[in-house]
Amino acid sequence: MNRPPGRSPRTAVEAAVEAARWAPSVHNTQPWTFAVTGEEISLRADADRRLRVADDEGREMLVSCGAALFTMRVAMRQAGYRPVVRILPDPDRPALLAVVTAGEPAEPDERTSVLVAEIERRRTHRAGFTGLPVPDRLVQALVRSAAAEGARLTPVRAPEAVAVLAALTQAAQGVQARNRRFSLEVIRWARPPGSSRTDGVPAGGYPLQAARTEPHFAQRDYAWRHRWGSTGADPGATDPGVVAVLTTGGDTREDWLAAGQALQRVLLHACAYGVSAAFHTQVLEMRHLREFVREELCSGEYPQMIMRLGVTFDAKDAVRRPLDDLLD
Numbered sequence: 001m002n003r004p005p006g007r008s009p010r011t012a013v014e015a016a017v018e019a020a021r022w023a024p025s026v027h028n029t030q031p032w033t034f035a036v037t038g039e040e041i042s043l044r045a046d047a048d049r050r051l052r053v054a055d056d057e058g059r060e061m062l063v064s065c066g067a068a069l070f071t072m073r074v075a076m077r078q079a080g081y082r083p084v085v086r087i088l089p090d091p092d093r094p095a096l097l098a099v100v101t102a103g104e105p106a107e108p109d110e111r112t113s114v115l116v117a118e119i120e121r122r123r124t125h126r127a128g129f130t131g132l133p134v135p136d137r138l139v140q141a142l143v144r145s146a147a148a149e150g151a152r153l154t155p156v157r158a159p160e161a162v163a164v165l166a167a168l169t170q171a172a173q174g175v176q177a178r179n180r181r182f183s184l185e186v187i188r189w190a191r192p193p194g195s196s197r198t199d200g201v202p203a204g205g206y207p208l209q210a211a212r213t214e215p216h217f218a219q220r221d222y223a224w225r226h227r228w229g230s231t232g233a234d235p236g237a238t239d240p241g242v243v244a245v246l247t248t249g250g251d252t253r254e255d256w257l258a259a260g261q262a263l264q265r266v267l268l269h270a271c272a273y274g275v276s277a278a279f280h281t282q283v284l285e286m287r288h289l290r291e292f293v294r295e296e297l298c299s300g301e302y303p304q305m306i307m308r309l310g311v312t313f314d315a316k317d318a319v320r321r322p323l324d325d326l327l328d
């Protein structure tokens with residue numbers, strides 16, 4: 001195919017980097033940088049933004065970067081070029097996570113356009129859902145979306161298993177809240193109301209008072225002793241939604257990047273159907289609890305994300321760093 005009219009590989013590269021800013025990341029750390037050389041983007045992990053306490057191995061950092069990578073791929077495809085991706089291309093440069101090149105020109109397909117339309121609209125939810133149903137057909141389609149990226153999304157249907165995950169989340173949250181190092185790290189990434197910072201979790205990103213779901217899934221305490229949070233939340237939204245676990249067969253850096261790509265594909269796909277996600281990763285930050293979830297609930301696969309999927313009408317704030325801060 002010839003070059004699409006008005007679109008150069010360079011504009012596709014720019015569109016990809018601009019879109020990647022909007023990927024989800026743990027505590028909105030945005031732990032990535034991009035270097036653009038001609039028609040090529042190098043995605044690097046920014047280790048200064050890794051959570052030293054909660055994420056000593058860098059797993060959540062790489063899941064976050066994987067989400068940015070999927071966003072780049074799909075935005076480049078929308079801009080008229082097939083992305084060519086090399087994952088962890090240089091063993092001597094472990095921070096270099098991927099190199100994405102604008103390959104063959106190609107008209108975007110409908111699925112790509114649908115996903116791209118959600119990149120800036122998608123938001124993390126941090127409360128109960130309305131109880132409007134998430135259609136089973138959509139859940140099955142999300143399972144296929146994750147599989148296409150080399151990960152497995154498993155809806156947790158048995159009430160006993162949902163209760164176990166809720167209880168583990170509560171326990172992990174309790175331990176972390178009582179641990180000074182964990183707490184200080186969460187506070188470090190909490191963005192106070194009116195702050196001009198462009199990273200961290202904004203006070204408009206969670207409710208002042210979240211209604212309890214049944215079973216209750218404990219939220220991170222970003223407001224820590226302050227009366228922060230949005231007041232527009234629906235107090236009647238007490239439905240936990242569909243609980244699901246994203247897993248991978250291995251637990252290498254490649255697996256973490258695959259999990260991140262699968263995560264963002266699932267989130268954008270769900271968002272296109274009016275379904276949002278809440279995350280509860282406290283359990284996965286505690287080695288023994290993660291191992292328990294792996295053995296007891298994930299058939300030996302490695303849990304990379306615990307989430308709830310549902311319908312919400314709450315508006316949420318989002319902040320991102322400007323492009324200039326992200327370019328190497």
Ligand SMILES: Cc1cc2nc3c(=O)[nH]c(=O)nc-3n(C[C@H](O)[C@H](O)[C@H](O)COP(=O)(O)O)c2cc1C
Nearest residue numbers: 024025026027028060063064123124279280281282
């Ligand atoms: C690996 C990973 C772990 C996360 N863990 C949590 C979590 O435990 N609790 C939570 O409320 N949000 C969690 N999030 C969501 C981020 O806080 C969110 O993506 C970030 O603040 C940006 O906001 P947005 O998703 O609304 O754009 C996680 C995101 C990622 C990628």
